[in-house]
Amino acid sequence: MKILFQADKTIGQIQDEFHTLFPHLKLGFFTRAHEAFKSTSPKYLISDRNTLLGAISPALADKPFEYIFTPATTVRELEDVLENTLGLHLQLFRQSGNAWLETSVTDGLPLAEQEQKAIDSLYVHQEFVDPMDYREQD
Numbered sequence: 001m002k003i004l005f006q007a008d009k010t011i012g013q014i015q016d017e018f019h020t021l022f023p024h025l026k027l028g029f030f031t032r033a034h035e036a037f038k039s040t041s042p043k044y045l046i047s048d049r050n051t052l053l054g055a056i057s058p059a060l061a062d063k064p065f066e067y068i069f070t071p072a073t074t075v076r077e078l079e080d081v082l083e084n085t086l087g088l089h090l091q092l093f094r095q096s097g098n099a100w101l102e103t104s105v106t107d108g109l110p111l112a113e114q115e116q117k118a119i120d121s122l123y124v125h126q127e128f129v130d131p132m133d134y135r136e137q138d
Contacts, residue, residue, distance in 0.1 A: 007054030
């Protein structure tokens with residue numbers, strides 16, 4: 001598996017390419033770095049999918065970077081390579097039911113295992129049971 005990072009690509013294009021490979025995972029781009037196994041504040045999230053990679057990674061001005069990885073690549077390896085090589089601050093998110101979770105605690109897991117955890121979460125059904133009856137009573 002590979003993704004080509006180049007200055008004239010948008011973060012949305014990279015997100016889409018990654019999402020095609022792992023449909024239940026997505027990449028978040030941030031303006032600040034984070035420590036290993038720590039999350040990044042949402043206020044640093046780059047929400048504009050049309051942001052060019054060249055605008056957030058001066059390293060791409062000289063030449064494109066082809067990142068080759070496998071399903072066995074850990075989240076931490078992915079984030080570290082792109083941080084150290086391109087200066088891109090990424091966080092991986094995993095689908096959990098209808099929500100997206102930042103994978104900071106499970107950054108040591110391979111991408112394939114993150115994908116499987118997301119798929120498994122789609123089949124967990126919890127019935128809501130209201131512990132109290134709030135209806136008006138006589």
